Amino acid sequence: MKILHTSDWHIGRTFHGVDLLADQASVLNTIAALVREHGVDVVVVPxxxxxxSIPSSDAVTVCNRGFEAIRDAGAIIVATSGNHDSAVRLGAGASFAAAGGLHLITRxxxxxxxxxxxxxxxPVVFYGIPYLEPEITRVELDVPRARSHSDVxxxxxxxxxxxxxxxxxxxPxxxxxxxxxxxxxxxxxxxxERSISVGGVETVSAAEFDGVDYVALGHLHSPQMLSERVWYSGSPLPYSFGERSHRKAALLxxxxxSGLVSTSRLDLPIVRGLRQLTGTLEVLLSSSDYDDAEDCYVSALLTDPVRPIDAMRALHTRFPFAVHLEWQRPEGNSELKYRDAVRxxxxxxxxxxxxxxxxxEPTEGEISLMEAALGSADRADEATAELGVSA
Structure with missing residues (x-):
């Protein structure tokens, strides 16, 4: 049997305010194509x-079309809810969906x-453990004293x-x-990844899963092996600039x-790259060193001695997918403590x-205004002090 492990789709997420639904629809179509190409029997989405918890109607449409494409490619789907999903909403209509080959395990x-x-x-049996919040699930799991994720x-x-x-x-x-x-x-x-420690210790041991042929994990966004049988597939798209070095994948x-034969990476295409650029605005807009960033999501750190006016608009003339901007003076020292700076x-x-x-640097006119304001504050302090003495 061939199983494709993918997770953490996060359908409906934005990237610094930019809608990612088109990118997400594209990568779901790629996953469906992998199902067809490799003759996958079951796709698991943990x-x-x-x-x-309440996705937009457009997000639901993209997700449903992704499920439909995977089913049309020939695979059954087994999926669970995570800490971002609403277990109740995702699981609504689960029995009906199961009849069409989409099995949602949310309870x-x-x-x-x-x-x-x-x-x-x-037979191959597919068990699903949705995200378990200790405070909510401990009674139903008959462990009323449970406080940690490991307990539940x-x-x-x-x-x-x-x-x-x-x-x-x-x-057998x-x-x-x-x-x-x-x-x-x-x-x-x-x-x-959003913290899942609400009222308890968030981590669990891989040993909790002993005895299972393959464990398909969700929550962490980079593909990684914890043991021969325990894997994270990671998210199919990068959702932060911290993930820009990841090569996203699904696991075959x-x-x-007799059980597990192999686990192999199937690299997913880069829908749109991520780049972090540093330099003056003029250099970023003119240097050929950044030609390959023009179609990427860009985070720019400007080092101009004076903060450029309307810098994001200027960046968009070359980098239409620039989404984040910071300015840092070259001579700035982040280690300098404020009290040392004013002593x-x-x-x-x-x-x-x-x-x-x-x-x-303020203009002479601005300096005059600051002097006037400080002088007014000094006079007000003096008047207050006099009133205090007379009282």
Whole structure:
């Protein structure tokens, strides 16, 4: 059996305010093409299908079309909810969707009710553990004292193992795949993933999943192997500049009659690259060194001695997908403490230094206004002090 592992679609996410739905639709079509090209039987998506608990109608449309393309390519889909999804909304109509080959596992009560898919060797059981918030799920999992993700996930895995043991006793040819949305110890976060520690310790051990042939993880955005049988596929698109060095991928997993045979990366195309550029506005707009960034999402750090006026508009003339802009004076020292910067300086020097640091050197007229304002403040302080003495 061939299984394609992908996760963290985050349909509906924006990138510094830019709509990504077209990029997301493109990468979902690529995933469907991989299904057809490699003869994939089952696609697993362990959580964060949507970016929000209440996705927009356009996001729902893109997601549904992605599911339809994957089904048309010949694969069954097994998916769970993540910490971004609404388990209730994603799971609405799940029984109806299952009849069409889309199996949505979003409730605690489903963790030991696997999707069973047969191949020439026998049954493969697909268990799904949706994102489990300890405060919400501990009672239903019968661990009322649970406070951590490890506690509730361990309780869910106990149910999975009990069901799997019974099935393997009845049919020793039964193999198993588990989907889980969790932060597993040893995984490398990008900083973009939303914290899942609400009222408890967020990490769990990979040992919690022992006994399963393949564990398909979601939550972390970079493809990574935690053990031979435990993998994150990562997100299909980069969702922060911290992910600009990632090569996004889906994982092709193959099982034979005895269990896991192989796990291999299928690199996904770069829909639009990410670049971080540093330099003066003039250099960024004129240098041929940045020709390859013109079709990328760009984050620019400007080093002009004076903050350029309307810099983003100017950047867009060359980099139409520029989405983020910062200005940093070349001589600035981020290590300098404020008290050291103002020690021994009078009020007007401090005021001039502030304006110069955040914008540019003040004009003579602006200096006169600052002197007048400081003088007025001094006179007000003196008047207040006199009133205090007379009282």
């Amino acid at each position: 959580g964060d299908i949507y970016d929000r 605690v009560g489903q963790v030991d009710l696997p999707v069973v898919v047969e191949d020439e060797f026998g 996930l361990g309780a869910a895995m106990a149910r999975v193992r009990a069901d799997l043991t019974g099935r393997q006793e009845s049919d 040819k039964t193999r198993s795949v588990l989907l889980a949305h969790a932060f597993v110890v040893g995984g490398e976060a990008t900083g973009e 997993v193959e099982l034979d009659g 021994g300086r009078d009020d007007i020097e401090i005021a001039r230094g502030f304006v110069s640091a955040v914008r540019s």
